[in-house]
Amino acid sequence: xxxxxxxxxxxxxxxxxxxxxxxxxxxxxxxxxxxxxxxxxxxxxxxxxxxxxxxxxxxxxxxxxxxxxxxxxxxxxxxxxxxxxxxxxxxxxxxxxxxxxxxxxxxxxxxxxxxxxxxxxxxxxxxxxxxxxxxxxxxxxxxxxx
Amino acid sequence: xxxxxxxxxxxxxxxxxxxxxxxxxxxxxxxxxxxxxxxxxxxxxxxxxxxxxxxxxxxxxxxxxxxxxxxxxxxxxxxxxxxxxxxxxxxxxxxxxxxxxxxxxxxxxxxxxxxxxxxxxxxxxxxxxxxxxxxxxxxxxxxxxx
DNA sequence: AGCATTATGTAGTCCGGGCTACATTTCACG
DNA sequence: CGTGAAATGTAGCCCGGACTACATAATGCT
Ligand SMILES: [Mn+2]
Ligand SMILES: [Mn+2]
Ligand SMILES: [Mn+2]
Ligand SMILES: [Mn+2]
Numbered sequence: 503x504x505x506x507x508x509x510x511x512x513x514x515x516x517x518x519x520x521x522x523x524x525x526x527x528x529x530x531x532x533x534x535x536x537x538x539x540x541x542x543x544x545x546x547x548x549x550x551x552x553x554x555x556x557x558x559x560x561x562x563x564x565x566x567x568x569x570x571x572x573x574x575x576x577x578x579x580x581x582x583x584x585x586x587x588x589x590x591x592x593x594x595x596x597x598x599x600x601x602x603x604x605x606x607x608x609x610x611x612x613x614x615x616x617x618x619x620x621x622x623x624x625x626x627x628x629x630x631x632x633x634x635x636x637x638x639x640x641x642x643x644x645x646x647x648x
Numbered sequence: 649x650x651x652x653x654x655x656x657x658x659x660x661x662x663x664x665x666x667x668x669x670x671x672x673x674x675x676x677x678x679x680x681x682x683x684x685x686x687x688x689x690x691x692x693x694x695x696x697x698x699x700x701x702x703x704x705x706x707x708x709x710x711x712x713x714x715x716x717x718x719x720x721x722x723x724x725x726x727x728x729x730x731x732x733x734x735x736x737x738x739x740x741x742x743x744x745x746x747x748x749x750x751x752x753x754x755x756x757x758x759x760x761x762x763x764x765x766x767x768x769x770x771x772x773x774x775x776x777x778x779x780x781x782x783x784x785x786x787x788x789x790x791x792x793x794x
Numbered sequence: 795a796g797c798a799t800t801a802t803g804t805a806g807t808c809c810g811g812g813c814t815a816c817a818t819t820t821c822a823c824g
Numbered sequence: 825c826g827t828g829a830a831a832t833g834t835a836g837c838c839c840g841g842a843c844t845a846c847a848t849a850a851t852g853c854t
Pocket of ligand 2: 536539605626627630
């Protein structure tokens with residue numbers, strides 16, 4: 503048994519566990535975020551968001567997209583009628599806007615510190631889902647002072 | 649003044665699909681990375697890596713940890729004998745070192761741009777898995793010139 | 795209008811990654 | 825030593841997120 507002298511060095515397990523739990527939660531909501539972002543973009547640019555187009559942009563089959571859209575509907579983020587294209591609920595639209603803003607900020611930030619554009623786009627697609635408000639704010643400060 | 653590149657405004661679907669596919673791949677390997685990182689740390693600090701300790705640090709049940717360790721073994725990253733604690737293969741050890749280095753860099757970088765330490769630790773736990781070599785290099789350059 | 799093509803939807807499968815419940819083994823200690 | 829607590833392992837369930845294969849609806853073209 504070691505006397506407990508060193509206070510801070512030990513990385514208390516509960517904290518670490520909480521961090522990993524956070525990361526798991528973020529991972530779980532990442533897909534929904536990408537979907538609403540894409541749906542919002544399709545609605546804005548094309549006027550409609552068809553499952554096939556959503557699927558193509560994600561690089562998955564239409565069956566996968568349709569099933570996921572079903573979960574979005576279940577979770578109150580989207581709605582649609584058979585064969586008629588997908589729309590966002592108010593909640594879905596708000597989420598999409600937040601997600602889009604974060605996406606743009608992350609990409610811009612990475613580019614600003616010298617990451618090649620292509621890579622910035624690619625990395626951002628994953629990183630964005632793990633950027634907290636505090637970190638996003640830091641990114642924005644950096645961009646402002648650049 | 650920024651050079652106006654005006655390259656692809658259109659975000660060609662195949663590229664976007666590839667980016668999402670990349671993010672999916674990264675997401676899929678994230679868990680294994682966290683495991684080997686924790687196992688390496690336990691081995692270094694305690695001399696042994698027990699499933700229960702691994703589970704506690706991740707905030708999951710021991711049953712979950714044991715099943716995941718089974719996948720690590722299947723994938724040639726770890727090995728263990730019944731009731732005896734977990735060890736890393738050469739491949740596992742190498743992965744752990746890369747992962748640890750990246751983790752430290754990401755945390756240091758976030759802290760350097762003004763993210764509060766606690767938040768930096770939390771966000772890094774997810775972000776680290778989506779940081780490519782090019783982005784990691786950019787982080788290191790930033791830290792060097794800071 | 796009729797038919798071929800495309801889009802949409804459904805069913806069924808697979809694996810990852812979480813859980814609970816229970817069985818078994820190890821180990822500390824009285 | 826023995827034995828009870830702790831660790832380990834197993835079984836079985838659940839849901840997410842991917843796929844293929846097939847069925848059905850919508851659409852566009854001749
Ligand atoms: Mn994304
Ligand atoms: Mn995005
Ligand atoms: Mn991590
Ligand atoms: Mn880590």
